[in-house]
Amino acid sequence: MSTPAPPRVVVLGGGSAGWITACLLHHQWGERGGSVTVVESPEIGIIGVGEGSTPQLKAFFEHLGIAEADWMPACDATYKLGIRFTGWSERTGCESYFHPFPGPVDLHSEPGFLHNCALRRRGVDVPAHPDDWFLAEALSEGRKSPIPEENFPFGPSYGYHFDAHKLGAFLRDWATKRGVTHRATRVEEVELTPDGDVAALLCDDGERIEGDIFVDCSGFRSLIAQQRLGAPFIPFGENLFNDRAVVMPTAHREPVKPQTDSIAMSGGWRWSIPLTSRVGNGYVYSSKYISDEDAEAELRKAIGMEDQGDARVLQMRVGRVADSWTGNCLAAGLSQGFIEPLEATALHIVIVTALDFARAYESGGFTAQNREEFNWRIAAKYEGIRDYIVAHYRLNQRSDTAYWRDNAANHALSDDLKAMMTAWFTHEDIGRLNAEQHGGNPHYANMSWHCLFAGYGTFPPQAKMQAPPPGLHISDVEQTRAMLAACASNFPDYAPA
Ligand SMILES: Cc1cc2nc3c(=O)[nH]c(=O)nc-3n(C[C@H](O)[C@H](O)[C@H](O)COP(=O)(O)OP(=O)(O)OC[C@H]3O[C@@H](n4cnc5c(N)ncnc54)[C@H](O)[C@@H]3O)c2cc1C
Structure with a gap:
């Protein structure tokens, strides 16, 4: 043709x-x-x-030949190395975890993380918290730029806030x-x-x-x-309960970390996104579980804006x-x-x-064929992203409100997501399963799924954990942290605001 x-x-x-x-x-x-x-x-x-964006926005600007120096200052933009999830799990040691954008250094550390996750899933007491294994987390915690010095050509992928x-x-x-x-x-x-x-x-x-x-x-x-x-x-309403958001900005109160913060609330979660000029805040919630007024009050309290500033409520069609x-x-x-x-x-x-x-x-x-294939690919993209997001709610480890309890008990899950969860709990290789899902083109990598499961502490309870038997190979978390710290020293400090 x-x-x-x-x-x-x-x-x-x-x-x-x-x-x-x-x-x-x-x-x-x-x-x-x-x-x-x-x-x-x-x-x-x-x-x-x-x-907030993924690294795809970087690819977009590169595709058009627009330099960061041209667009970032014009859009109050900052770098984003990933998302820190706080309060999604009540398990000890899992109060928060970082979902990083990956990079070449992680090729060295990720296998160790996956190995220890596999052991911990079987009840072997080894370190498997995602924060210990990825460069993006070390950089963000250290308030470092994602762009390394010239001598170190191994920067992670990154997105932006704008x-x-x-x-x-x-x-x-x-x-x-x-x-x-x-x-x-x-x-x-x-x-x-x-x-x-x-x-x-x-x-x-x-x-x-x-x-x-x-x-x-x-x-x-x-x-x-x-x-x-x-x-x-x-509609995705039976999988994803949230249908509203209330948003309001605040001034910067502390130095910027190049990360989005996603913090669990009583009826949803709130974001905190640092721009150069302000911090964007929004509480995403389900109107079935909390009223607009109560959500606004909860957000205002959380961000210290009880008596000032205008909030805006948005409806979301999901x-x-x-x-x-x-x-x-x-x-x-x-x-x-x-x-x-x-x-x-x-x-x-x-x-x-x-x-x-x-x-x-x-x-x-x-042509009909063109359209059908295209529509199938885009639909698969939506479903892949949806399943990963639904997993955040279904696997949540909170019990304080009906919202979280109902999410944890939600059985309206896709077959793909059910298969991923079953595979995790039955100690199968979720990497292989993930690679086969969504037409062999999964949106989220094996690493992302492991960060989610492990970040919530989705392992046997601590009381049932066994000490590693002698001779068992365990990935060395201290050595990995030291390697990541050494790599991070090649990145300049980041202080955009
Ligand atoms: C609470 C919330 C948080 C979000 N956070 C993120 C995030 O962190 N990252 C992310 O990637 N996305 C996020 N999104 C999604 C993001 O906001 C949208 O994808 C993005 O803004 C694009 O919106 P849009 O251009 O499709 O629609 P809009 O911004 O609503 O634009 C619609 C346009 O259509 C025009 N229009 C409509 N009707 C007519 C008409 N009759 N005649 C002429 N013009 C018309 C309007 O004037 C406007 O220009 C979020 C969305 C919500 C609701």
Whole structure:
């Protein structure tokens, strides 16, 4: 099949998803005669949250050739080496653990961690807490930059924290300077062709915007994909209880660590995200277990803002569209789906969606096979991320509120997740099982699953642990910590704010 002509792309929505997609598709087709138009309504505005990323955002900027020195200061951005989970387990010694982004140094330490986890799962009393085995944790605790000195070419992968409004504005300026058209107007109607494809967007100022491909980045409204084309929505509510968030910023009170903090609360969890200019805070909760007022009060108390500052409550629609690509419409961002922000994966999926779509389109345009394969891959990505996030709730080791008890008793789990849990408890190789799941393309690595299980202390109770028998090989945690400390000394201090 011949490569289709570069298309005229119309993106509805100027939030992070809209501008990320516009930049990527312009990069793909702009120089070959394609065009990208972004239509957004300033009066509707953007959701304005979403301040944490995975390393995929780094790959995005590198793909576009945008240097950190250009975008990070403009977006109040800081580095992120991983997420520290605090209070998700009541087990002694498991009050908190770090989920790191991996790097080449971890290739030396990870096998030791996996080995000790395997022993501990069998009741052998050996050290297997994730914090002891990964460079990113050592760097974050030491308030180090993820970028090593020149003599040490083994930096870990990393993501960022950023101001969502400023990121959108930066990308808008970058894109429009390179030829992306920006229309500030409200779309009133979506005109269809007799075949049911999208023909044009009809705007309240009378403009009719035609295109070949329409990308729906209209946020939770999902104006084209769900409202006009009727794309079915698959809710994740029975797996993931949280449906609200209350957010409010605070000033910096202590030096920045390059990490997101994810702290368990009575009816959910709260994030603490350090930007250069402020700290972003948000409590993600289930309205079935706590009211908006009580959640706001609990957040205010936790961050020391009882009597000051404005809080904003957001509703979250958790799930995904059955098919991200319908006819000539691609859904991306909140219009496509949302899992919940625990692992900060939303923009990651936006980037993957746009890049994969461009590849699929190039390989033959609007064929049913292209669409089906693409939709299958994106659906598998959502399910893979969802399962890992659901595992945080299902495996929680708290008993203080009905929210945590009900999560721990939740049996509405996918078969893949059930298989992972069974494998862990029956001492099977979860790495091999993980590699086979989600079409052989699991989103989370074996290391991440081990950090989750081990970080919660999902091992036999301490009273049942046996001392290691003589001669048993045990990975040396002290030696590993010393190796990581030596590596960490090659990284400069990090003090962005
Ligand atoms: C509580 C919370 C925390 C989150 N945390 C993270 C995180 O840490 N990391 C992460 O990656 N993601 C996170 N997300 C998700 C993230 O916020 C979104 O993925 C991201 O902001 C992209 O949103 P969007 O562009 O899809 O939608 P929006 O920002 O809502 O943008 C929608 C756009 O569509 C336009 N629009 C809508 N209707 C019309 C119309 N009729 N005419 C014209 N324009 C229209 C609006 O004007 C706006 O420009 C979080 C989300 C929530 C709710």
